[in-house]
Amino acid sequence: MESSQTPVIDAHAHCGVMDASMAQRPEDYERQIVGTDIAGVAWFSPVLEIYDRFDAFFTDTQDWRRRRRESNAYLLSLKSSHLKVYPYFFIWNDFAVEQLATEHCGIKWHRHPGEPEYAYDDPKCRTAMDRIRNGQLPVVLEEELHNTLRFVRELAHRVTVIIPHLGMLNGGFEAIAEAGLWEREQVWADTALASAGEIRAYIRRYGHRRLMFGSDFPFGSPSSELRKVRSLGLDPAVEAAVLGGNFLRLQARVVHRGP
Ligand SMILES: [Zn+2]
Numbered sequence: 001m002e003s004s005q006t007p008v009i010d011a012h013a014h015c016g017v018m019d020a021s022m023a024q025r026p027e028d029y030e031r032q033i034v035g036t037d038i039a040g041v042a043w044f045s046p047v048l049e050i051y052d053r054f055d056a057f058f059t060d061t062q063d064w065r066r067r068r069r070e071s072n073a074y075l076l077s078l079k080s081s082h083l084k085v086y087p088y089f090f091i092w093n094d095f096a097v098e099q100l101a102t103e104h105c106g107i108k109w110h111r112h113p114g115e116p117e118y119a120y121d122d123p124k125c126r127t128a129m130d131r132i133r134n135g136q137l138p139v140v141l142e143e144e145l146h147n148t149l150r151f152v153r154e155l156a157h158r159v160t161v162i163i164p165h166l167g168m169l170n171g172g173f174e175a176i177a178e179a180g181l182w183e184r185e186q187v188w189a190d191t192a193l194a195s196a197g198e199i200r201a202y203i204r205r206y207g208h209r210r211l212m213f214g215s216d217f218p219f220g221s222p223s224s225e226l227r228k229v230r231s232l233g234l235d236p237a238v239e240a241a242v243l244g245g246n247f248l249r250l251q252a253r254v255v256h257r258g259p
Helices: 026-032 062-077 123-134 145-155 173-178 196-206 222-230 236-251
Strands: 008-014 038-044 084-090 106-110 139-142 161-163 187-190
Touching: 008 222, 008 236, 026 222, 038 106, 038 236, 062 084, 123 145, 139 145, 145 161, 145 173, 173 196, 196 222, 222 236
Parallel strands: 008 038, 038 084, 084 106, 106 139, 139 161, 161 187
Antiparallel strands: none
């Protein structure tokens, strides 16, 4: 049972070292949460440190492989005295699950329309899914609708899939609802940049046990995203679950081991 003692955890934020197009260093995040009770954060690398999102026909290079490795490793190196850090591994087309470390808490999987595709038919994709399943690592999946449906229905058997923004960039909240994804036990969601109306609709239809507070920092502001959830007037136990209890429940399942 969640209570006011449950810590507040941001389940969706980006943090990087090479992509200087936005203020997204750890100290930028920490500055933005001053005055809030955010006690933990799930950090993902910025997309621009993982692949060339501006070239749909981008093919991988040695240099990008190095960049990904460095970016993911950087998140593992971060320690903070006043913030518990949950590093996620940003996986890409080479499905480099051999880089998974004991400290990893989940997987980030991301693609927008017009960006280079994941090699879903590559046998390495299945192998990666097996590793993810064995480690009970949740996957934050931001993808086009048809790939989201395929991922959940065909690839992610017994894998928890978190659809960010209540589906805003995965085809939309209602499209995901019509496809019957939200009611699946394996499908979770986060509140980052979602509207108050959609958050209320989600809780009314699917309950509150698989919904997590997220900010999408630096695109969203952790403090105002937190204020948004708190201003919904949720029952205190429901609010505590969304703000951190559900995140911790999911993390309790993760098997921390190396590759
Ligand atoms: Zn994001």
